[in-house]
Amino acid sequence: SAVISQKPSRDICQRGTSLTIQCQVDSQVTMMFWYRQQPGQSLTLIATANQGSEATYESGFVIDKFPISRPNLTFSTLTVSNMSPEDSSIYLCSAPRGQGTEAFFGQGTRLTVV
Amino acid sequence: GIQVEQSPPDLILQEGANSTLRCNFSDSVNNLQWFHQNPWGQLINLFYIPSGTKQNGRLSATTVATERYSLLYISSSQTTDSGVYFCAVRIRTLGRLYFGRGTQLTVWP
Numbered sequence: 001s002a003v004i005s006q007k008p009s010r011d012i013c014q015r016g017t018s019l020t021i022q023c024q025v026d027s028q029v030t031m032m033f034w035y036r037q038q039p040g041q042s043l044t045l046i047a048t049a050n051q052g053s054e055a056t057y058e059s060g061f062v063i064d065k066f067p068i069s070r071p072n073l074t075f076s077t078l079t080v081s082n083m084s085p086e087d088s089s090i091y092l093c094s095a096p097r098g099q100g101t102e103a104f105f106g107q108g109t110r111l112t113v114v
Numbered sequence: 115g116i117q118v119e120q121s122p123p124d125l126i127l128q129e130g131a132n133s134t135l136r137c138n139f140s141d142s143v144n145n146l147q148w149f150h151q152n153p154w155g156q157l158i159n160l161f162y163i164p165s166g167t168k169q170n171g172r173l174s175a176t177t178v179a180t181e182r183y184s185l186l187y188i189s190s191s192q193t194t195d196s197g198v199y200f201c202a203v204r205i206r207t208l209g210r211l212y213f214g215r216g217t218q219l220t221v222w223p
Contacts, residue, residue, distance in 0.1 A: 043211075103204070
């Protein structure tokens with residue numbers, strides 16, 4: 001199975017600040033995905049990150065608020081900018097791995113904004 | 115986009131009981147996965163099952179792609195089975211996953 005390392009695992013941040021979440025995959029992958037899970041809700045896709053190109057954002061998410069980097073085929077970062085309490089969520093990165101393209105997830109980042 | 119519906123939304127069981135969780139989806143898919151989200155928020159892969167039946171210990175899953183549904187069976191449930199179970203589907207190779215709303219399972223000793 002794939003190993004996807006995500007950090008930090010949790011953080012408590014002041015409103016108005018920014019947090020960068022890192023995601024490292026143990027092998028090269030074409031696409032990586034960032035999801036948000038608000039309290040008591042299901043997972044919502046924020047954006048798809050392809051190496052060497054701009055991320056593709058879903059409706060309701062914008063680059064200024066959630067800038068994403070994808071410098072190589074094993075690494076990506078998501079920044080949550082100018083945070084407000086409404087940004088308190090679990091953020092998860094994902095990548096499909098293996099010939100069957102099964103999707104795996106990082107451990108998640110539990111963000112609380114105060 | 116594709117719709118993914120899970121039922122029941124909540125399930126409360128006594129330890130040792132069996133249960134069946136259902137996932138219906140509205141369009142053809144090339145991948146279906148079941149996940150268990152633990153209390154720390156981590157998603158644990160249970161099954162990658164675009165079609166057919168698989169078993170892993172006390173858990174098994176069946177997907178009938180032609181009828182657009184999947185079932186997750188949990189036998190002899192344990193307190194450690196508690197958490198949220200998500201069904202997610204993909205419609206394109208290497209594409210994003212579409213998640214259902216999940217089933218919150220609580221197993222009492």
